[in-house]
Amino acid sequence: MAKKVYKEQMSPAKKKSLMKRSIPIYIMALPGLIYLFINNYMPMPGIVLAFKNYKAKDGIYGSAWAGFKNFKYLFSTQDAFVITRNTICYNLVFIVVNLIFAVGVAIILSELTSKAKKLYQSVILLPYLLSAVIVSYLVFAFLSPENGFVNNTILRGRDPISWYQEKKYWPFILVFVNLWKGIGYNCIIYLSTIIGFDRGLYEAAAIDGATKWQQITKITLPLLRPTVIMLTLMAVGRIFYSDFGLFYQVPQNSGALLSVTNTIDTYVYRGLLELGDITMSAAAGVYQSLVGFVLVLAANLAVKKIDPESALF
Amino acid sequence: MKRKLALLLAGMMVVGTLAGCGSKGEEAAAPAAEPAEQAEVVDAEAADDGTAAAEAAEERKASGNYPKVVIAYMNFAGTPKGIERISQKMSEITEEKIGVDVELQIMDAASYAQNMNLMLASGEQVDLFNTVSVGFMPCVNKGYLMDLEEDDLLQTYGQDIIAAFKPLELNANRVNGTLYGIPVKKDDAAGQFGISIPASLLDEIGYDYASMYKSEDDEIIYTDLDEIEGILSQLHEAHPEKTTFYMDVSSVVTQCLLIDMVGGDPFGVLNDPINSLEVTDLFTGDQYMDLCRRMYKWNQMGFFSKDALTETLATTVQVKAGSLCAYKTATKPGIRQQESNLCGEPVIIFQCGPDFKKSNTYNTMPWAINQNCEDPVAAMQVLNLLYSDPDLATIFCWGEEGKEWVETGDGHITFPEGVDAQNSEYFNNVNWELCNQFIAKIWEGEKLDIWEKMQKFNDEAQASKAMGFTWDNSDVSAEYTALANVYAEYQAQLELGFVDPDVVVPEMEERLKAAGLDDYIAAKQAALDAWAEANGIE
Numbered sequence: 001m002a003k004k005v006y007k008e009q010m011s012p013a014k015k016k017s018l019m020k021r022s023i024p025i026y027i028m029a030l031p032g033l034i035y036l037f038i039n040n041y042m043p044m045p046g047i048v049l050a051f052k053n054y055k056a057k058d059g060i061y062g063s064a065w066a067g068f069k070n071f072k073y074l075f076s077t078q079d080a081f082v083i084t085r086n087t088i089c090y091n092l093v094f095i096v097v098n099l100i101f102a103v104g105v106a107i108i109l110s111e112l113t114s115k116a117k118k119l120y121q122s123v124i125l126l127p128y129l130l131s132a133v134i135v136s137y138l139v140f141a142f143l144s145p146e147n148g149f150v151n152n153t154i155l156r157g158r159d160p161i162s163w164y165q166e167k168k169y170w171p172f173i174l175v176f177v178n179l180w181k182g183i184g185y186n187c188i189i190y191l192s193t194i195i196g197f198d199r200g201l202y203e204a205a206a207i208d209g210a211t212k213w214q215q216i217t218k219i220t221l222p223l224l225r226p227t228v229i230m231l232t233l234m235a236v237g238r239i240f241y242s243d244f245g246l247f248y249q250v251p252q253n254s255g256a257l258l259s260v261t262n263t264i265d266t267y268v269y270r271g272l273l274e275l276g277d278i279t280m281s282a283a284a285g286v287y288q289s290l291v292g293f294v295l296v297l298a299a300n301l302a303v304k305k306i307d308p309e310s311a312l313f
Numbered sequence: 314m315k316r317k318l319a320l321l322l323a324g325m326m327v328v329g330t331l332a333g334c335g336s337k338g339e340e341a342a343a344p345a346a347e348p349a350e351q352a353e354v355v356d357a358e359a360a361d362d363g364t365a366a367a368e369a370a371e372e373r374k375a376s377g378n379y380p381k382v383v384i385a386y387m388n389f390a391g392t393p394k395g396i397e398r399i400s401q402k403m404s405e406i407t408e409e410k411i412g413v414d415v416e417l418q419i420m421d422a423a424s425y426a427q428n429m430n431l432m433l434a435s436g437e438q439v440d441l442f443n444t445v446s447v448g449f450m451p452c453v454n455k456g457y458l459m460d461l462e463e464d465d466l467l468q469t470y471g472q473d474i475i476a477a478f479k480p481l482e483l484n485a486n487r488v489n490g491t492l493y494g495i496p497v498k499k500d501d502a503a504g505q506f507g508i509s510i511p512a513s514l515l516d517e518i519g520y521d522y523a524s525m526y527k528s529e530d531d532e533i534i535y536t537d538l539d540e541i542e543g544i545l546s547q548l549h550e551a552h553p554e555k556t557t558f559y560m561d562v563s564s565v566v567t568q569c570l571l572i573d574m575v576g577g578d579p580f581g582v583l584n585d586p587i588n589s590l591e592v593t594d595l596f597t598g599d600q601y602m603d604l605c606r607r608m609y610k611w612n613q614m615g616f617f618s619k620d621a622l623t624e625t626l627a628t629t630v631q632v633k634a635g636s637l638c639a640y641k642t643a644t645k646p647g648i649r650q651q652e653s654n655l656c657g658e659p660v661i662i663f664q665c666g667p668d669f670k671k672s673n674t675y676n677t678m679p680w681a682i683n684q685n686c687e688d689p690v691a692a693m694q695v696l697n698l699l700y701s702d703p704d705l706a707t708i709f710c711w712g713e714e715g716k717e718w719v720e721t722g723d724g725h726i727t728f729p730e731g732v733d734a735q736n737s738e739y740f741n742n743v744n745w746e747l748c749n750q751f752i753a754k755i756w757e758g759e760k761l762d763i764w765e766k767m768q769k770f771n772d773e774a775q776a777s778k779a780m781g782f783t784w785d786n787s788d789v790s791a792e793y794t795a796l797a798n799v800y801a802e803y804q805a806q807l808e809l810g811f812v813d814p815d816v817v818v819p820e821m822e823e824r825l826k827a828a829g830l831d832d833y834i835a836a837k838q839a840a841l842d843a844w845a846e847a848n849g850i851e
Contacts, residue, residue, distance in 0.1 A: 054455065055455060055456035057456040057684055058456070072791055078795065078827060078828065079794075079795060079798050140623070144620055144623075145619035145620055146618055146619040146620045147620070160619070162619065162622075162811075164622050164623050165622060165806065165811060252622075252623035252625075253623075254622055254623055254805070255622075255801045255802045255803065255804055255805050255806065256622065256802065256803075256805070256806050256811075258798065258801060258802045259802065262798070267798070270797070270798065270801065271794040271797070271798075278430070278434070280790075
């Protein structure tokens, strides 16, 4: 808040000198912008593929138009409901659960003073660096019906559970695995934000007799709000995308679990693996992007209504 | 600040759009000029086949300007180390015979389809390629393949290819009358429901297999599933710690039943493929139900591992590791040797079904010429040589003499001193994909008359009535995706006997019907009928 007021009161000359001072920062951002341009903007004309009946002979622009035929397969089946439901519901749960735990862990870490703090931080970050394939086998080591840890220790002597055949457990397994894998990374941004807070505020509060809990609820959380909103907004924008590795590898691609593990991404992948049709994948990409775009705008609008200062744009 | 950033990004988008348009436009225009020139050459000389080919070769040699033909295929081990040296070795022969250089592009099976799709779509140079994994029909549908008879290309420059095949075998690669592919010389039939068991295990339970061969020369014991069931339960008793039986889920339907998945998918099949062209539902057919019931029984008897649903390790690797007793395989001449090699010990092969040639036998993985190819004549001549020149075929299949293989003195070849399958710089083990392995040298362990036996096996096997039928399902692709998703949910559970088929098959059937199974079967039947009429098949 303070920053914005300060900016509005600046004279034009001051503004210009600020611009000048920012030039090195822009230069630093240049490689990232170039990457963004090459990776995210240059392929954009390819969107027309979604509306084409692609033939290699005629090229992308020479191929005949197909209207919305390529979108048909996404919606024309009974799977459309299941995959949309799975994608959105899982992501909503992920956003809420990840937020609560990431902020919680970040606050705990920030309050730690022991030397082991760095170690804890690295240890909880480690799963994030593992590929989904490795994670899937870690999970398999626990859940394998024959040799798995769970069936042979916790459930020893009782009826073993055929984990990769029983749907009802998987929503919980997936949420847990996602949390375990992502929490180290998710809490980094919160942690670094918390560390940047003015320690004077805490000292003053401590002198006034505020308990640790009061310091957290009255200082840390309110200051953290803009960061929370921004990261949540970004997560909402990706609500139509699912972590492919999580939903394809971790359930070991077990057919019996499809109705609780099939998301838009895995559905498209399975469809394309057999059909090999790039126009259909382009259509799915366009659909995902459009809905994601609308969701970001809507979420931002909602935030603007509630708390104009925290809105992204 | 934000507004400036937005402006910058918007600017980038515009530039991006232009950049995208520009490069694509140029690419599309460039290759168009070439084929026209080629066509003239072909037209002028098409009259006399042999001489036209020779003249084209002479002309290239005289000019001293050797065009380069890029050949792509896939293996299971990634690009081999010796790829450049082998390309050179092959070029030495092709330069001398037809005045062309060749360059190999060998990709791992995991990425082959994706890479090829990209290369074909983007116009990168690849002239000859095997359509395995990429899919013959998808390639045709997307317009990637060249008409091989355009201006009598095959007739003029591919005489040896024509001689290597029966007309029926070539014609199976026609789609709507246009020839797009050349089949590979390989095992065209497959013995259905073969079972492979290490001899040591059979000896252990005292099973007398030696007396079961019909003749001394035989390598396969013909029997039935009840007999196998007896063996398996003895094995299960003797080795409770091992998995008794396992089969790769993806090939249960294709390798265990006498059915023909016409059009390449299990939704509507020929349940009586030798006599009838009626497309019917696989899952309510007796064969499928019997198989699922049998597997359910076997699973109840404890033959399968509880982990079978998520198993990804190859069966032979499991046998080698000592964790599996028996597995399913498709049989053919040389199968006992092949499986023994893979398992690391001698195996005995049983077979419970007939030998059968499916409708897609000749067009599952034909070789094709990229429609973007700049010099189709050179490409066709290279292909022709791969089917007819034993020296070239041997290098293509096995690598360079002295480096990858040496003569053993009795007509075989084998690894030189100090070289093995692991450190060889060119040991692909995919000769079933490499044009004509029948004319290449024979590796040690294989019988010298393997290819005569193979030809006999191919000729004698029963063939599907729909032999050569291909189908473009793009009009019903939405139904196909939906059906494939339903089937994926049940396939492994049913075919590995984890659920009771009498309960679950009707449930699956109901969902398949809801996903449009009847429409899909009707579309397939209509296409098959049209094909049969066009080809004069009753």
